Amino acid sequence: MKTEELVVSRIRDGTVIDHISAGQALNVLRILGVRGGEGYTVALIMNVPSKKLGKKDIVKIEGRELKPSEVDRIALIAPDATINTVRDYKVVKKASVRLPDEVRGLLSCTNPNCISVKPREPVLPTFTVISRKPLVLSCKYCGTHISQEEVVSQYTSGG
């Protein structure tokens, strides 16, 4: 029996994001831009026991499927997450997120003196993953470290 079934009912159409690192469910919603006013039915389950992770969070969003760029963003804060796309109560697609060794084009460097933040240069902001848990990224150009909190704040302040 699956833990989430004990807590909330299944969704008809939408997305179930499972195996989110414990405590990160709110941040997952933030980086998806789900703030509550959009009208989606959302279930958010935090700190439930998980064989794989010890503890995990789960997010269910009715009526919303994820774009590939959103899946990539989730990988940054929940590297073990699985994304289940549900249509008519059935899981039609199940995918694991993948945090690559190098993250390209998803984030901006926080250092105002970094060449990669200059708009007129042909440069794609690129970060090397230094640590996955907790997330630490290093700018390929200037070496500045970016933490998970900074990643989340970029997505929430920049839209």
Add this chain to the structure above:
Amino acid sequence: MFRGRDVLSILDFERRDLEKLFRTAVLMERTGKKGRPLLRGKIMATAFFEPSTRTRLSFETAMHRLGGSVIGFSEAEGTSIAKGENLADTIRMLDSYADVIVMRHRLEGAARLAAEVAECPVINGGDGSRHHPTQAMIDLYTVWREFGRVDGLSYAVMGDLRYGRAAASLIYALTIFHPGSVYLVAPPLLRPRKEIMDFLRRSGLEVKEVENPEEIVDRIDVLYVTRIQKERFPDPAEYEKVRGSYRVDPALLEKARRGMIVLHPLPKVDEIDLRVDEMSFARYFRQAAYGVPVRMALLALILGAVRE
């Protein structure tokens, strides 16, 4: 391997690369002011978007002594950059004219972007407060020439470890060797940035942070002093807080070991008392002079004029 490679960070190099460089630099030293025409017909472009005295002139001297030619600029004014050209386009142009590009830029990571754009090798002559790899090569070469080794010696890197790129590159460089003790001496506001300390932790090199050089001056072989990088402080008030907060003077050096040497990437302002220039410890002028043979060796190796 040096041939055709970029020089962006000292961490791109392995120990055996640096030892090869040092051995080649000794050969270059022997050629004296006459030099040796190993790079005849080659052109080095210097793209200095930020002020430089020693780095640019020693690279130019190195190229001339090797029989090559030099083009370039030492300030952005008077060039198409002043008209608004971006870095990438400027580098593309130099790339089509020259065999190697040496550049300095205020922005961090500028040399890496240039290396992506250019087909010819790019040498980083300093990018913001991040890297100054050829300075670290000269610093270690000076130690190697003075002591015959880099390993096993005790080092103190002192001064502006927050904004100083020469200090950062030397600290990184020490992780490539096996130094004895490494002390980082800085007032609290000038301590190394987090990413430098994180890197040191990951590298396994143990360092000790101290505020007062008196605590360690009697147990080190190399005292590396740096200037406070006034121009990189985001807030002038912060600079005023740390201005004059450390100084190497004869009283401090009274406690030093006899064979200890004082290095400085120069320019120095007031962090070293002028009387120290005359003392047996001072090696910074010799260190600056080594800039030419080390850069000759680097250019000759990168341009394939010396067998590896």
